[in-house]
Amino acid sequence: MSHNAESTAFRSALEVIRAVEPRVADAIGAELTDQRESLKLIASENYASPATLLAMGNWFSDKYAEGTVGRRFYAGCQNVDTVEALAAEHARELFGAAHAYVQPHSGIDANLVAFWAVLADRVESPALKKAQVRQVNDLTEADWFALRRELGNQRMLGMSLDAGGHLTHGFRPNISGKMFDQRSYGTDPVTGLIDYDRVAEAAREFKPLILVGGYSAYPRKVNFRILREIADSVGATFMVDMAHFAGLVAGKVFTGDFDPVPHAHIVTTTTHKSLRGPRGGMVLCQPELADQVDRGCPMVLGGPLPHVMAAKAVALAEARRPDFADYAQRIVDNSQALAEGLLRRGATLVTGGTDNHLVLIDVSGYGLTGRQAEQALLDSGIVTNRNSVPQDPNGAWYTSGIRIGTPALTTRGLGTAEMDQTAELIHTVLTQTTAGANADGTPSKAKYTLDADLADKIAQQATDLLAPHPLYPGIDLA
Numbered sequence: 001m002s003h004n005a006e007s008t009a010f011r012s013a014l015e016v017i018r019a020v021e022p023r024v025a026d027a028i029g030a031e032l033t034d035q036r037e038s039l040k041l042i043a044s045e046n047y048a049s050p051a052t053l054l055a056m057g058n059w060f061s062d063k064y065a066e067g068t069v070g071r072r073f074y075a076g077c078q079n080v081d082t083v084e085a086l087a088a089e090h091a092r093e094l095f096g097a098a099h100a101y102v103q104p105h106s107g108i109d110a111n112l113v114a115f116w117a118v119l120a121d122r123v124e125s126p127a128l129k130k131a132q133v134r135q136v137n138d139l140t141e142a143d144w145f146a147l148r149r150e151l152g153n154q155r156m157l158g159m160s161l162d163a164g165g166h167l168t169h170g171f172r173p174n175i176s177g178k179m180f181d182q183r184s185y186g187t188d189p190v191t192g193l194i195d196y197d198r199v200a201e202a203a204r205e206f207k208p209l210i211l212v213g214g215y216s217a218y219p220r221k222v223n224f225r226i227l228r229e230i231a232d233s234v235g236a237t238f239m240v241d242m243a244h245f246a247g248l249v250a251g252k253v254f255t256g257d258f259d260p261v262p263h264a265h266i267v268t269t270t271t272h273k274s275l276r277g278p279r280g281g282m283v284l285c286q287p288e289l290a291d292q293v294d295r296g297c298p299m300v301l302g303g304p305l306p307h308v309m310a311a312k313a314v315a316l317a318e319a320r321r322p323d324f325a326d327y328a329q330r331i332v333d334n335s336q337a338l339a340e341g342l343l344r345r346g347a348t349l350v351t352g353g354t355d356n357h358l359v360l361i362d363v364s365g366y367g368l369t370g371r372q373a374e375q376a377l378l379d380s381g382i383v384t385n386r387n388s389v390p391q392d393p394n395g396a397w398y399t400s401g402i403r404i405g406t407p408a409l410t411t412r413g414l415g416t417a418e419m420d421q422t423a424e425l426i427h428t429v430l431t432q433t434t435a436g437a438n439a440d441g442t443p444s445k446a447k448y449t450l451d452a453d454l455a456d457k458i459a460q461q462a463t464d465l466l467a468p469h470p471l472y473p474g475i476d477l478a
């Protein structure tokens with residue numbers, strides 16, 4: 001596709017929107033400007049391709065398609081069938097999965113589909129068999145009551161939040177924590193790494209129905225073969241949430257023991273993080289869970305979003321091309337260059353480095369909370385997010401960490417030399433920021449001071465770093 005075609009497509013679309021509600025057209029244009037101008041180090045964000053973006057803006061949005069390919073509750077779904085089947089086929093081929101379900105609207109929804117597929121397979125199906133009925137409607141009131149209690153009384157073992165786990169892995173504020181009796185495994189207090197012997201011990205003691213692997217803020221690779229062995233040893237279903245690192249699996253950076261797909265019974269992911277697709281989710285699973293997974297809608301999901309499934313098919317086709325493996329490797333090269341640049345300048349990193357797309361800086365060494373560091377960096381044109389570190393003394397709101405990731409900047413084309421310069425900018429901001437005090441003189445976890453001229457100077461240097469690597473170079477809205 002030529003650059004002119006991309007510009008024409010987006011300009012025309014904005015013209016059509018502007019005729020109805022110009023403020024929306026303006027906001028869309030302003031968002032492109034903001035994205036172009038910011039040094040985006042948010043580990044969970046990326047930039048989807050123009051083809052992926054365009055696949056979402058069309059009349060597929062008008063279609064109801066409850067059910068699955070070839071088995072719909074609505075008529076006239078042949079074109080939705082085409083794109084859903086294509087997206088699933090690309091997903092299966094890309095990840096070497098037996099089955100793919102591409103309807104989940106987000107990562108959280110994909111996890112809910114997975115949890116209920118496992119509960120249906122391991123709790124509901126045996127109960128139906130025992131009662132000698134085919135479906136839940138045929139159970140007696142007493143058997144139904146007993147089954148509902150069973151469904152709500154299962155155990156889950158997942159990674160603790162402050163070690164990098166995700167809220168949806170059984171934590172109380174999320175519905176998963178209200179559904180499951182949950183325990184979590186942490187990381188070694190000295191090395192910061194997952195201690196598999198401790199995980200095995202926790203599994204033996206707790207006997208979970210589901211063992212969850214996967215994280216949002218753990219900067220290392222995970223040995224999924226070992227976790228599967230642990231799950232098998234206690235009869236647990238092994239689920240991996242690869243929302244963050246799916247792109248590294250797709251790009252064959254994580255292979256063998258570190259590729260979750262051959263080891264897990266069920267794998268969930270987002271499609272918009274390192275995988276670089278549209279905002280959405282997906283479930284991959286072994287054949288024995290396929291039928292239950294396909295019941296995701298209407299079991300827990302609202303009607304499918306056919307326009308997003310079309311975009312998933314486009315993005316997954318892109319991820320199957322050889323250049324995606326090169327992209328995935330560059331994500332990790334960049335992340336390691338950033339980590340080395342920070343370490344060389346004296347920063348403290350959780351686990352002392354990274355094997356993946358993200359780096360977790362413990363900013364307590366700079367005398368700051370995560371909240372202060374995040375804001376000071378933002379003032380300086382550097383977009384990151386604060387994050388807990390293991391055993392964080394500042395809790396989940398203020399935190400003591402900054403999480404940074406390279407998928408987005410790598411998409412723009414920045415390389416390892418620019419990562420070292422980025423490390424210099426981050427280190428400068430953090431060393432020049434001082435924590436503030438409350439009115440009563442006690443240390444504040446939110447207030448800070450950073451010289452405004454210095455912040456402006458850093459922001460200009462960040463802009464200079466980005467200048468040779470324009471975002472969406474083929475799109476000119478002017």
Ligand SMILES: *Cc1c(COP(=O)(O)O)cnc(C)c1O
Pocket residue numbers: 044105106107108109165166168214215216241242243244270280281
């Ligand atoms: C981002 C993330 C999710 C949630 O994805 P959404 O698309 O925001 O719902 C779930 N699990 C993990 C591990 C994540 O990192």
